[in-house]
Amino acid sequence: MQGSTVDESQTLNYSQTEAAAQEEEHPDLRMFGVVLFLVAESMIFLGLFSAYLIYASVMPQWPPEGTPKLELLLPGVNSIILISSSFVMHRGQSAIKKNDVSGLQFWFGLTALMGAIFLGGQLYEYANLEFGLTTNLFTSCFYVLTGFHGLHVTVGLLLILFVLQRSTRQGHYTSEKHFGVEASELYWHFVDVVWVILFGLVYLL
Amino acid sequence: MTTSAETSLSEQEEKRTWTDYFTFNTDHKVIGIQYLVTSFIFYLIGGALAAGIRTELATPESDFVSPELYNQMFTVHGTVMIFLWIVPAGAGLANYLIPLMIGAKDMAFPRLNAVAFWMIPPGGLLLMASFFVGAPQAGWTSYPPLSLMTGKAGEEIWILSILILGTSSILGAINFLATILKMRMPEMGFFDLPLFCWSMLATAAMILISTPVLAAALIMLSFDLIVDTSFFDPTGGGDPIVYQHMFWFYSHPAVYIMILPFFGAISEILPVHARKPIFGYRAIAFSSLAISFLGLIVWAHHMFSSGTPGWLRMFFMATTMIIAVPTGIKVFGWCATIWGGKIRLNSAMLFGMGFVSAFLIGGLSGVMLASVPFDIHVHDSYFIVAHLHYVLFGGSVLGLFAAIYHWFPKMTGKYLNETWGRIHFVLTFIGLNLTFLPMHQLGLEGMNRRIAIYDAEFQTLNIICTIGSYILAVSTFPFLINLVWSVLKGKKAGANPWKALTLEWQTASPPLIENFEEEPVLWSGPYDYGVDVSEENDQSVQELLSDVKADMS
Numbered sequence: 137m138q139g140s141t142v143d144e145s146q147t148l149n150y151s152q153t154e155a156a157a158q159e160e161e162h163p164d165l166r167m168f169g170v171v172l173f174l175v176a177e178s179m180i181f182l183g184l185f186s187a188y189l190i191y192a193s194v195m196p197q198w199p200p201e202g203t204p205k206l207e208l209l210l211p212g213v214n215s216i217i218l219i220s221s222s223f224v225m226h227r228g229q230s231a232i233k234k235n236d237v238s239g240l241q242f243w244f245g246l247t248a249l250m251g252a253i254f255l256g257g258q259l260y261e262y263a264n265l266e267f268g269l270t271t272n273l274f275t276s277c278f279y280v281l282t283g284f285h286g287l288h289v290t291v292g293l294l295l296i297l298f299v300l301q302r303s304t305r306q307g308h309y310t311s312e313k314h315f316g317v318e319a320s321e322l323y324w325h326f327v328d329v330v331w332v333i334l335f336g337l338v339y340l341l
Numbered sequence: 342m343t344t345s346a347e348t349s350l351s352e353q354e355e356k357r358t359w360t361d362y363f364t365f366n367t368d369h370k371v372i373g374i375q376y377l378v379t380s381f382i383f384y385l386i387g388g389a390l391a392a393g394i395r396t397e398l399a400t401p402e403s404d405f406v407s408p409e410l411y412n413q414m415f416t417v418h419g420t421v422m423i424f425l426w427i428v429p430a431g432a433g434l435a436n437y438l439i440p441l442m443i444g445a446k447d448m449a450f451p452r453l454n455a456v457a458f459w460m461i462p463p464g465g466l467l468l469m470a471s472f473f474v475g476a477p478q479a480g481w482t483s484y485p486p487l488s489l490m491t492g493k494a495g496e497e498i499w500i501l502s503i504l505i506l507g508t509s510s511i512l513g514a515i516n517f518l519a520t521i522l523k524m525r526m527p528e529m530g531f532f533d534l535p536l537f538c539w540s541m542l543a544t545a546a547m548i549l550i551s552t553p554v555l556a557a558a559l560i561m562l563s564f565d566l567i568v569d570t571s572f573f574d575p576t577g578g579g580d581p582i583v584y585q586h587m588f589w590f591y592s593h594p595a596v597y598i599m600i601l602p603f604f605g606a607i608s609e610i611l612p613v614h615a616r617k618p619i620f621g622y623r624a625i626a627f628s629s630l631a632i633s634f635l636g637l638i639v640w641a642h643h644m645f646s647s648g649t650p651g652w653l654r655m656f657f658m659a660t661t662m663i664i665a666v667p668t669g670i671k672v673f674g675w676c677a678t679i680w681g682g683k684i685r686l687n688s689a690m691l692f693g694m695g696f697v698s699a700f701l702i703g704g705l706s707g708v709m710l711a712s713v714p715f716d717i718h719v720h721d722s723y724f725i726v727a728h729l730h731y732v733l734f735g736g737s738v739l740g741l742f743a744a745i746y747h748w749f750p751k752m753t754g755k756y757l758n759e760t761w762g763r764i765h766f767v768l769t770f771i772g773l774n775l776t777f778l779p780m781h782q783l784g785l786e787g788m789n790r791r792i793a794i795y796d797a798e799f800q801t802l803n804i805i806c807t808i809g810s811y812i813l814a815v816s817t818f819p820f821l822i823n824l825v826w827s828v829l830k831g832k833k834a835g836a837n838p839w840k841a842l843t844l845e846w847q848t849a850s851p852p853l854i855e856n857f858e859e860e861p862v863l864w865s866g867p868y869d870y871g872v873d874v875s876e877e878n879d880q881s882v883q884e885l886l887s888d889v890k891a892d893m894s
């Protein structure tokens with residue numbers, strides 16, 4: 137009965153014109169979605185970090201006796217590369233905001249390169265460590281934490297490469313419309329911040 | 342009921358065919374029904390396992406199945422009921438209702454939504470497949486070191502399955518949050534939101550924050566299981582308590598993830614069928630948020646006997662008791678809502694009132710368990726089983742049935758049959774109490790949970806439980822018959838069969854593909870009852886409301 141007050145002509149009108157107009161009005165929520173997704177991602181890392189902190193505080197000695205000391209030079213340099221890559225990447229976004237696609241490509245390309253160096257450095261470090269995954273609780277934590285983070289760097293790198301490939305299409309990214317650029321950049325910053333915490337916990341604590 | 346305008350429009354629109362329900366469809370209504378039907382199938386599987394468990398427990402010896410198979414049965418039963426029935430069923434309801442309730446055409450991310458649904462069948466089938474390699478035996482909690490010692494293959498399959506289902510749940514939550522926060526029709530403020538949306542807001546926030554921590558725990562458990570690290574294995578220097586903390590950081594919120602959607606549904610159903618405004622709208626809305634926040638800081642009440650230090654037990658005892666307050670506020674609000682209402686005692690309302698009464702019992706035993714000295718005595722006994730089934734079966738499942746009876750006319754355009762519905766309710770309610778009430782006694786007398794063999798002195802009560810569980814098993818048949826019969830031959834329901842005020846009732850039943858043929862009008866609050874229909878246009882809402890007030894006093 138509620139529907140009976142509807143005037144037929146009005147309804148038809150609405151469905152043809154206003155509906156089309158509304159389609160446009162629907163705001164773009166994709167960035168909001170990415171932020172929510174990153175909240176979930178942070179919670180995974182927070183879970184792992186908390187476990188690590190509990191171990192560090194309840195074990196009589198941390199790292200357990202006999203754990204070889206970690207070398208700081210290589211991971212230190214690596215950290216600097218990763219952190220600066222965030223700033224480099226941001227210039228890419230600034231470029232596309234001015235509709236400068238080749239600027240975007242340059243800065244994103246550089247970021248990808250720096251990310252790849254980071255990953256290479258990480259693998260090099262793994263190859264030269266004197267302990268393995270199962271040596272003791274600390275080393276297990278070390279590999280799982282850095283490995284899980286490395287996985288995220290890899291995903292971030294793939295996202296950047298994807299954006300680069302897309303940017304070769306004419307007019308794919310414009311000053312108005314560049315969700316892919318924004319999303320991959322936010323993800324990369326996230327991966328960066330996680331690294332800073334991880335570095336502090338595992339290498340410095 | 343349907344007008345010429347409606348019919349002519351729906352004829353123009355593309356029609357849904359049954360095959361759509363088997364495809365990667367992005368319509369939130371299709372996805373909602375996919376969730377509900379899939380999870381219901383898993384409910385039948387989980388129910389069959391429960392019947393097996395109760396059959397074994399009819400006698401003190403282990404005679405119906407071997408102890409190993411018994412372990413597998415209760416592990417898979419718990420996992421199915423939680424991760425494949427109640428959680429996805431709640432997500433299904435939310436998918437169907439949220440966009441309709443807020444006047445939107447679809448969810449914020451329709452494709453993501455479909456992806457989230459399509460992770461459920463593989464996750465579920467994977468879990469079922471574990472029976473071929475020896476299903477997991479460590480219970481739905483999967484505590485190490487037990488879970489590391491009872492069959493690697495089954496345990497790893499369990500982990501993978503939960504990771505898939507958890508990811509699905511997170512993706513769903515992202516959608517719910519974005520939709521409720523950003524897709525409301527422009528004139529709808531937060532305090533015009535139906536309470537179901539508030540409860541889903543709270544649920545989704547909890548999912549987003551807690552589920553990833555479970556994923557972290559399971560990743561670490563996988564390493565222990567497969568490559569012999571020892572995060573949780575004390576023999577290798579690890580600490581199983583860390584797993585318990587991580588697990589319950591998810592799984593306590595998970596119990597609220599399983600009940601909040603149905604709190605929301607009940608807050609919709611009771612006012613409609615009592616023809617009264619909800620009592621304490623804001624109190625109920627905010628109590629959902631309070632539960633969501635407090636629910637994140639009570640987890641260690643599951644660990645009172647895990648060597649948790651005294652000061653920590655004090656903290657968690659206090660927070661756990663505090664969380665009963667927002668829960669109590671809701672129960673109070675519901676009782677006050679139906680008090681003195683013109684109650685329509687149909688199946689939806691019967692299940693709704695059954696929900697309130699059974700949940701109350703579970704809530705009260707919960708408060709008892711919150712007290713450390715009491716909990717230490719009954720932890721891991723049948724008292725816990727009684728508690729969790731009163732809240733999960735008496736709460737979530739009855740709430741879900743209430744929701745199905747209430748929204749079935751919207752989803753299909755047909756009423757469910759009332760006679761079958763009442764038979765269903767009576768059998769369910771008797772079965773529920775017969776099965777789970779004696780378990781309180783069993784627990785107090787010291788019968789352990791998760792054990793196939795028990796002391797002969799407990800047999801009488803166990804037989805009562807088993808009979809109750811068979812009644813529950815039987816009770817599904819009237820429901821199934823009702824579903825099939827009503828879809829085929831049920832009485833036609835119009836757009837608004839219950840004369841309800843939330844927006845989903847402003848469109849045809851079933852709704853058109855993009856939900857509303859005309860822009861929905863927010864002409865009253867969601868619960869301004871007493872006003873049955875929007876009569877003449879020239880009568881303002883104010884006038885209608887004052888009519889109602891005169892009518893009620």
Ligand code: HEM
Pocket residue numbers: 482596597599600642643661662664665668703704705706707708710711712716719720721725728729732733736737
């Ligand atoms: C009034 C609020 C509640 C309080 C104070 C409460 C308290 C507790 C406590 C202290 C335990 C641990 C008992 C033990 O293992 O020794 C427990 C177990 C449990 N509760 Fe509640 N609870 C409440 C509501 C709920 C709700 C709403 C649900 C789900 C819908 C729920 C589901 C469970 C489950 C599944 C377990 C058993 C977990 C397991 O060990 O397998 N509870 N509850």
Ligand SMILES: [Cu+2]
Pocket residue numbers: 592593596639640642643
């Ligand atoms: Cu709990």
